[in-house]
Structure formats: C-alpha cells, structure tokens
Amino acid sequence: MSGNSTILEVKDLYQHFPIDNGGIFKKQIGAIRAVDGISFTVKKGETLGIVGESGCGKSTTVRSIAQLYKPTSGEVLFHGVDLCKADKKTLLKERRNIQMIFQDPYASLDPRMTVRTIISEPLNIYNRRGLLDHKWTKDEIEDRVEELMEKVGLNKLYKNRYPHEFSGGQRQRIGIARALALNPEIILADEPVSALDVSIQAQILNLIIDLQKEMGITFIFIAHDLGVIQHISSRVIVMYLGKIMEISTSEELYKNPKHPYTEALLSAAPVPDPKVERNRKRIVLEGDVPSPDKERHGCYFYDRCPHKMEFCSCNIPPMFKAGENHEVACWLYDKEGHN
Amino acid sequence: MKLFKKKKMVATNEFNQTVEGTSLTKEAWKRLRKNKMAVVGMVVVIIYALLAIFADALPLYPYDEAITQHQNLRPSLTRSAGELMLEQRLKNIYFQAWRNGELAVSEEDDARIREWVQESRTNAVWDLVYKYGEEARANGTFEFSRSAQRQIDRMLEDIENDIQITVNHLYAYDADGERYEVANADYQTLLNLYSTLLNVEPSLVETTLRNEVRTSVSNQVRANDETLEGEDLEAAVELEMDALGEEGYQERATQNLVGYIMQLARREAERDVSAQNSEGTITFPYKGSFELSSGMTAEIEASKMHERRYYLGTDYLGRDLLSRIIYGGQISIAIGLVGTIASFVIGILVGSLAGYLGGRVDYYLMRFVDIMYGLPYMLLVIICMAIFGRNILNLFLALALVSWLTIARMVRGQIMSLKNQEYVEAARSMGASTFHIILRHMIPNSLSVIIVYSTIRIPAFIMQESFLSFLGLGVQAPYASWGSLIGDAVSSMTLYPYKLIAPSVVMVVFLFAMNFFGDGLRDAFDPQSKNQL
Ligand SMILES: Nc1ncnc2c1ncn2[C@@H]1O[C@H](COP(=O)(O)OP(=O)(O)OP(=O)(O)O)[C@@H](O)[C@H]1O
Ligand SMILES: [Mg+2]
Numbered sequence: 061m062s063g064n065s066t067i068l069e070v071k072d073l074y075q076h077f078p079i080d081n082g083g084i085f086k087k088q089i090g091a092i093r094a095v096d097g098i099s100f101t102v103k104k105g106e107t108l109g110i111v112g113e114s115g116c117g118k119s120t121t122v123r124s125i126a127q128l129y130k131p132t133s134g135e136v137l138f139h140g141v142d143l144c145k146a147d148k149k150t151l152l153k154e155r156r157n158i159q160m161i162f163q164d165p166y167a168s169l170d171p172r173m174t175v176r177t178i179i180s181e182p183l184n185i186y187n188r189r190g191l192l193d194h195k196w197t198k199d200e201i202e203d204r205v206e207e208l209m210e211k212v213g214l215n216k217l218y219k220n221r222y223p224h225e226f227s228g229g230q231r232q233r234i235g236i237a238r239a240l241a242l243n244p245e246i247i248l249a250d251e252p253v254s255a256l257d258v259s260i261q262a263q264i265l266n267l268i269i270d271l272q273k274e275m276g277i278t279f280i281f282i283a284h285d286l287g288v289i290q291h292i293s294s295r296v297i298v299m300y301l302g303k304i305m306e307i308s309t310s311e312e313l314y315k316n317p318k319h320p321y322t323e324a325l326l327s328a329a330p331v332p333d334p335k336v337e338r339n340r341k342r343i344v345l346e347g348d349v350p351s352p353d354k355e356r357h358g359c360y361f362y363d364r365c366p367h368k369m370e371f372c373s374c375n376i377p378p379m380f381k382a383g384e385n386h387e388v389a390c391w392l393y394d395k396e397g398h399n
Numbered sequence: 400m401k402l403f404k405k406k407k408m409v410a411t412n413e414f415n416q417t418v419e420g421t422s423l424t425k426e427a428w429k430r431l432r433k434n435k436m437a438v439v440g441m442v443v444v445i446i447y448a449l450l451a452i453f454a455d456a457l458p459l460y461p462y463d464e465a466i467t468q469h470q471n472l473r474p475s476l477t478r479s480a481g482e483l484m485l486e487q488r489l490k491n492i493y494f495q496a497w498r499n500g501e502l503a504v505s506e507e508d509d510a511r512i513r514e515w516v517q518e519s520r521t522n523a524v525w526d527l528v529y530k531y532g533e534e535a536r537a538n539g540t541f542e543f544s545r546s547a548q549r550q551i552d553r554m555l556e557d558i559e560n561d562i563q564i565t566v567n568h569l570y571a572y573d574a575d576g577e578r579y580e581v582a583n584a585d586y587q588t589l590l591n592l593y594s595t596l597l598n599v600e601p602s603l604v605e606t607t608l609r610n611e612v613r614t615s616v617s618n619q620v621r622a623n624d625e626t627l628e629g630e631d632l633e634a635a636v637e638l639e640m641d642a643l644g645e646e647g648y649q650e651r652a653t654q655n656l657v658g659y660i661m662q663l664a665r666r667e668a669e670r671d672v673s674a675q676n677s678e679g680t681i682t683f684p685y686k687g688s689f690e691l692s693s694g695m696t697a698e699i700e701a702s703k704m705h706e707r708r709y710y711l712g713t714d715y716l717g718r719d720l721l722s723r724i725i726y727g728g729q730i731s732i733a734i735g736l737v738g739t740i741a742s743f744v745i746g747i748l749v750g751s752l753a754g755y756l757g758g759r760v761d762y763y764l765m766r767f768v769d770i771m772y773g774l775p776y777m778l779l780v781i782i783c784m785a786i787f788g789r790n791i792l793n794l795f796l797a798l799a800l801v802s803w804l805t806i807a808r809m810v811r812g813q814i815m816s817l818k819n820q821e822y823v824e825a826a827r828s829m830g831a832s833t834f835h836i837i838l839r840h841m842i843p844n845s846l847s848v849i850i851v852y853s854t855i856r857i858p859a860f861i862m863q864e865s866f867l868s869f870l871g872l873g874v875q876a877p878y879a880s881w882g883s884l885i886g887d888a889v890s891s892m893t894l895y896p897y898k899l900i901a902p903s904v905v906m907v908v909f910l911f912a913m914n915f916f917g918d919g920l921r922d923a924f925d926p927q928s929k930n931q932l
Contacts (some may be wrong), residue, residue: 126828152830160828168821172843174420181839182829189830221420238825 068102073134094120096302107279109293117302122248159239163251165231169223176219208237229260246278286329308386318388427923437919443912451729460719462726463877469717481558481705490525493532561704568698586649589656608652727879735857741799746806754814813845847924854917858910881906
C-alpha cells in the first residue's frame with residue numbers, strides 16, 4: 061500500500077429521501093434516512109470495504125460520493141475539493157477520477173450498444189468536452205478499447221458484440237473495463253460480484269486485485285459477503301441503518317470484532333470447516349432491521365443490541381478509538397466512562 | 400482511406416477475425432422473418448405503399464374524370480365501356496318490352512320476374528330478361544321498336560366516334576415564330592393570342608376580362624358579408640379592386656385567359672381529331688403533339704372514350720373505381736401515417752417531459768391526459784371538423800389532436816422505468832449530459848415499443864377516417880378515401896354491390912396485413928422471447 065495520503069474524505073454525510081403524501085403539492089411528510097451522518101477517509105491505494113445488512117445505506121453512500129444523488133448535507137472532499145458544492149465544470153473534471161462498477165451486470169450495460177460503444181462511452185463523453193489531455197482520434201479510442209478489453213480478460217475480437225451475447229461474468233468484465241477507461245484514481249464498486257456465481261466471483265475478485273496491484277487504483281468495495289470483504293479489503297466499514305458502527309483493518313476486525321453488531325454479523329457468516337462450524341457460538345439478533353424513516357436520538361443499534369444499557373437509548377455514541385486503526389461507535393468502549 | 404479500412408475486415412489468419420455482434424434489432428428482424436403471417440403482412444403493406452406512392456405513374460384513368468355515359472358500369476376484365484353501356488341499354492329495352500308484353504317469357508319465369516320486381520332485385524330481373532331478349536332476337540321472334548332501334552344506332556355511333564382528349568401542354572407562336580407555352584405566358588401575350596383566336600379587338604376582350612374579375616371580387620365580398628347592399632357593396636368592391644391593383648387584376652385575368660384558351664384548344668383538337676378519325680388517318684390511342692388548325696401546337700392524349708376498360712367498374716358519376724380506390728388508398732394511408740406521426744411527436748414530447756421531469760409537471764400533464772381521455776373521443780373530432788371546416792388537413796389535425804394520449808402515457812412509463820436503469824446511472828456517473836442520456840440511451844431503448852405501438856395504431860386511424868367519411872365528415876369530393884368510397888356505395892348497395900365490395904375488400908386486406916405486421920413486430924421486439932431464436 062503506497063503511502064498514507066488521503067484521497068477521499070467524507071465528512072458528516074447525510075442523504076435523506078423525502079417521502080411525500082402523493083398529493084398535488086407534494087407535501088413532505090417524512091424522510092428515509094438512508095445515510096445519516098457518516099464520516100470516513102479513504103487512503104490512496106487501499107481497498108475500503110463496506111459491509112452491512114440489506115438496506116443499511118451502502119449503495120446510497122457510494123452513490124452520494126459519485127454525486128448521483130445530491131447529498132442532503134455534508135461534504136465529500138476529493139483531493140480537498142468539495143464535490144457537493146463544486147460547480148458543474150469542476151465536478152466533471154474531478155468525476156473523471158471517480159468511476160463506478162455496478163451490482164447487476166445485466167442492467168448496467170445498455171442492451172442496444174456494442175461492447176465497443178459501451179467501453180468507449182466515457183472516453184467519448186470526455187473527449188467531446190475536451191477534458192482529456194488531448195483530442196483523441198477515433199483510432200486512438202479504438203486502440204484504447206482493445207487494450208482495456210485485453211486487460212480485463214475479454215477477447216478483443218468480440219468488440220462488436222452486444223451485451224446479451226455475453227455471460228454474466230464477462231459482462232461484469234465489460235463493466236470493469238468501462239470503469240477503467242478514464243484511468244480513474246478511485247473506483248466505487250457496488251457489490252460487483254454478488255450477482256455472480258461463486259466460481260466466477262473468485263475470478264472477478266482476482267481480476268480486481270490484479271488491476272489494483274498493477275494500476276494502483278483505490279477501491280471502495282461493497283459486499284454482503286464477509287468472506288469476500290476479508291479477501292479483498294485492507295480496511296472495513298460496518299454500517300447499520302445509515303450509520304457507521306465500526307471501522308477497522310480487516311484482519312483486526314475479523315480477529316477482534318468490538319461492536320455487538322459486528323460480532324453478530326461475523327457469527328452469522330458460515331465457516332468452511334464443518335467441525336468449527338458445528339461448534340461455534342452464534343449470536344442471533346432479535347427482530348428485523350427497523351425502518352430508516354425515524355429520527356433517532358440514541359444508538360441506532362439499540363433496539364436489537366444484546367448488551368444495551370439505558371444510557372444507549374438517548375445518547376448517540378461517537379466513534380471511540382479501540383486500538384490502532386480501529387474505531388467503534390459503542391458506549392461499551394467509552395474510555396472516559398460517561399455511562 | 401478510413402472508409403475502406405472500416406468496411407473491409409481482413410482476416411490475417413482464420414482465428415483473427417473480428418466477431419460481428421447481433422444487435423437486438425437484428426435479432427428482432429430475424430424473429431420477424433420466421434413469422435410467416437407477419438412477413439406476408441409486411442409484403443402486402445409494402446405493395447400497397449408502392450401502389451399509393453407511384454399511383455401517378457400507373458396507367459390509370461384520372462380519378463376525378465367523370466364521363467356521364469359511363470355511370471354505374473359493372474366491373475369487367477374483358478369488356479369495354481362501350482359494350483357494357485350497350486348491354487345496359489339493351490337490358491332496359493328488353494325490360495320495357497317485357498312490361499309491354501312484347502317479349503315472351505315462360506310462365507314460370509314470368510312469375511319469378513314479377514316477384515323480383517316486387518322485391519326490387521333489379522339485377523336479377525335485368526339478367527333474366529336480357530337472356531330471354533338475346534335468345535328471342537337470335538330466333539327472330541323479337542324485333543326492336545323503331546325508337547329503340549334508333550337509340551341503339553345512336554349509341555353505336557357514339558361508341559365509334561366519341562373521343563376523349565386531354566390537352567397536356569399547349570404551345571403557341573409569337574410574331575417572330577418563336578414557340579412558347581401558353582400556361583406560362585404573360586398577360587399581354589395571352590390577351591393578343593386570345594383576341595386573334597376569337598378574331599376580335601383586344602380592347603373588347605380586356606373589357607370583358609375586367610368585368611369578370613370585378614364580378615368575382617364582388618361575389619367574394621358578398622360571401623364575406625351578406626348584409627352589404629347597393630352603394631355599400633359598390634364601395635366595398637371598389638376598395639377591394641383598389642387593393643388588388645393592376646398587378647392583381649392581371650394575375651387573375653391571366654388565369655382566366657389560360658383557362659379559356661385551353662378550352663378553345665381542346666374543342667378545336669376534338670374537332671380536328673374527329674375529322675381525322677372519320678378520314679381514318681389517326682389511330683387510337685394517340686399520344687403526342689398535334690397541330691391545331693388555328694396554328695397552335697398541343698401535346699394531347701386522345702383515345703376512344705368508349706374503349707376504356709373499367710376493371711372495377713365506375714361510380715355514380717362515371718369515374719373509374721380502380722383509380723379511385725388507388726388514389727383513395729393514397730389518402731387513407733397518408734391519414735394513417737400522418738396521424739400516427741403527429742400523435743407520435745406530440746406523445747413523445749409530452750410523455751418524455753412528464754417522465755423525465757417528474758414531480759409537478761408530470762402530475763399536471765398526466766391529469767390533463769386523464770381529462771382528455773374522459774372526453775368522448777369521436778365527438779371531439781367531429782366538433783373539430785365542424786368548427787374548422789372539412790378538409791383533409793383539418794382531418795389530420797383533428798385526429799392527431801385527440802390520439803396522442805396513449806402514446807404520451809406509454810412514453811412516460813418507458814422513460815420513468817429507464818430513468819432508474821443502472822446503465823442510465825452509469826452514464827450519469829460518467830458525466831453524460833441529460834441530452835446525451837435521452838438521445839443515446841432512452842430513445843433507442845424505448846423506440847421499439849413506440850414503433851410497434853404505432854404500427855398497430857395505423858389501422859385504427861384508417862378506421863376512424865373511414866368512420867368520419869362514412870358520416871360525411873371526412874374527405875370531400877373530388878378526393879376519395881376508402882371510407883368515403885364505402886360511404887358513397889352504401890346507398891346503392893343492392894343495385895351495385897361491387898361498388899361496396901371492391902373498396903371494402905381492399906381496405907380489409909390492408910388492415911389485416913397491417914395488424915399481422917404490427918403483431919409480428921411486437922412479438923419480435925418482445926424481450927421475453929429474446930432467447931427463443
Ligand atoms: N432513490 C431512493 N429513494 C428513496 N429511498 C431510497 C432510494 N434509494 C435507496 N432508498 C432507501 O434507502 C435505504 C438504503 O438503501 P441502499 O440501496 O443504500 O441499501 P443497501 O445497503 O445498498 O442495500 P443492499 O445491500 O440491498 O443493496 C433503503 O431503505 C432504501 O429503501
Ligand atoms: Mg445496494
């Protein structure tokens with residue numbers, strides 16, 4: 061991992077989706093708090109994993125970072141430039157370095173475009189706007205497309221084919237090639253492997269790891285599967301209900317989970333060894349994930365926490381330091397002993 | 400250079416060829432070709448379209464040329480108009496003879512004819528008496544009365560001599576012997592030409608022309624304001640004439656002059672051609688330039704009027720039904736197309752606005768659409784036609800105005816569902832502009848649905864136009880559409896069923912073909928059948 065310079069910083073990011081009453085005047089009667097105040101930094105060259113149950117706001121986080129949604133409040137600093145407040149031109153220039161890989165390899169490729177058009181689309185958009193280093197010719201773009209296809213392990217002779225003529229894994233490779241086209245510094249990968257078969261998952265993961273080693277790209281990587289996250293990421297963020305519960309290096313997190321939610325999550329993941337699997341202790345959480353449309357004044361995990369204390373219900377825990385590179389949002393680790 | 404490089408895909412070795420992909424459209428086309436009914440439908444539609452487009456180039460009689468003697472002729476592939484005319488005349492004569500008891504008919508048939516007359520089964524009666532009459536004449540048991548014989552003789556003579564002449568171009572020669580076309584000549588030249596032809600003073604002709612123009616202006620003024628009378632009218636006409644000025648007058652007078660001279664030339668040509676015909680120095684049909692005895696040259700088409708063949712018969716004014724059906728098809732298909740395209744444009748505009756902008760714009764637009772849906776649709780069209788006048792353009796407009804609703808809804812739905820597609824988000828994350836997204840992603844992906852729907856809509860438009868024409872609100876004479884042809888035929892349905900059958904069959908075949916083609920397209924583009932190649 062090269063250096064410790066911060067490439068991306070998210071400060072107090074909120075993303076609320078308004079709920080209206082469906083009438084003419086669209087009176088807002090509430091909001092879904094998909095992301096409810098999160099802060100973290102991403103260092104150059106690392107892979108930051110984000111895990112959490114379905115609906116906890118992982119996708120919304122990366123979409124807000126990519127400015128697909130305008131965040132309700134907060135800052136997204138990319139090389140110190142706040143993308144949320146940047147004007148269109150700056151945003152375009154910076155966004156070139158932030159690309160996304162999507163979850164669904166079927167839905168994320170336009171069925172009416174050839175692979176060549178899909179991969180060259182970002183190049184063409186930036187080329188037309190004159191935001192590339194120089195005006196690229198058609199042949200240059202063509203060469204670049206072929207180079208990218210080879211890089212992600214696709215046969216370049218298939219460049220005139222359409223997405224529906226490829227398998228799921230191949231399509232995801234097309235998606236990756238498209239994300240690489242502009243040589244971005246950071247790639248936001250929203251569950252890039254969860255729609256794929258297990259054997260193909262491994263191939264794609266290895267491809268991503270190889271690319272990262274080769275090109276030094278920073279990744280933010282979302283996954284449900286804790287195994288995948290452990291395999292790929294150097295640091296992990298655990299999210300719950302739009303809040304960060306724990307941030308740690310992945311080794312530390314798996315060996316030594318601090319937050320009750322992380323413990324539960326880890327205990328729920330299957331272990332390949334049947335003996336260990338049979339004997340290990342499971343923490344079963346009660347109830348479902350609560351709806352994210354309520355404003356909360358206490359710990360977000362309070363309703364389901366096995367260690368809950370009265371104090372937790374009306375005080376939102378800040379991030380406590382629990383070791384080197386390890387922070388946790390739980391009053392249990394409050395060194396100053398407020399509770 | 401580049402062009403060639405792109406087109407030619409050179410195989411450096413047999414494993415190094417670029418693989419051509421099959422796009423969704425290509426696949427849909429493949430599937431369409433497998434659907435036999437759809438292909439047949441498509442071919443039929445193409446044939447119709449070609450016929451409609453190239454109607455002018457086909458050897459058809461003009462669709463608006465009415466020949467009085469040719470009224471209500473039956474369709475016939477083998478017999479000419481003259482023979483049919485004669486047969487009809489004979490039928491009438493035989494029927495009269497039967498009435499007067501001069502034509503002997505077996506008792507049984509006599510009763511039958513009486514019954515048919517009661518039931519007004521005219522065609523059956525005619526056919527039967529004709530059969531008897533011909534037999535009797537062959538046997539020598541029946542002779543025409545003197546007046547009947549005279550009628551027949553005159554008709555035979557007409558058939559021999561009547562000549563149909565169309566003057567396509569008319570040329571005259573000026574003082575220097577230079578040839579010019581009459582239709583393009585200026586006022587002074589025409590004035591001189593006309594007065595020479597009539598052998599009168601030009602000033603006299605000019606006075607007449609001025610009076611004519613004044614009369615037509617006066618008629619116009621009176622039509623605009625019926626209350627005007629006497630001096631007021633005079634003043635108003637004077638005002639109009641001043642507004643018209645010398646230039647305006649000459650323009651109108653020139654029009655009149657061209658008309659007169661053409662008429663004159665036609666009559667002259669008729670006379671000259673008849674003369675040559677009786678001398679036997681001309682063969683028909685004749686097409687080419689013809690020297691008139693007045694010294695002008697005319698490009699004419701001349702044919703023996705009663706040698707025409709009407710494969711589908713004629714209508715009540717003696718116009719060729721085949722020609723009317725083909726030209727009517729032109730209008731009917733145009734209405735289908737224009738209506739669809741207009742509703743397509745309005746619908747896409749409103750629908751994509753509502754779908755893409757969403758929120759309040761969407762809400763109001765869609766409520767407006769809902770209200771429009773609630774109004775009785777045909778009534779709206781009828782009111783439109785009644786208010787804005789009955790011409791083809793208004794018909795197009797009226798139909799388009801009320802028929803974009805479904806397309807708007809459909810496009811809105813499409814755009815709304817596409818807006819949240821991941822590939823659209825991907826494009827946005829690449830910094831694509833809204834315009835780029837709509838143009839490159841949304842339209843190509845929703846076009847197939849819209850096109851399919853439009854194909855299915857075309858028959859509906861044709862049906863609606865037919866309905867309006869049937870009510871007398873559609874296309875106005877001398878134009879025809881399938882609907883108006885059917886509408887005209889209904890009143891004489893029992894006497895001349897062919898007038899109803901021919902346009903109906905033509906229209907039904909087209910509608911069937913269009914529906915099969917549309918259905919085929921829909922199936923072909925259906926993503927659900929994507930893998931059933
Ligand atoms: N565009 C939107 N409008 C309204 N609510 C939304 C929108 N997008 C997401 N949400 C809500 O925000 C919450 C978080 O959604 P998000 O997609 O970020 O979850 P996630 O962690 O990515 O889940 P998954 O693992 O299933 O992908 C959910 O409750 C979802 O219903
Ligand atoms: Mg998600």
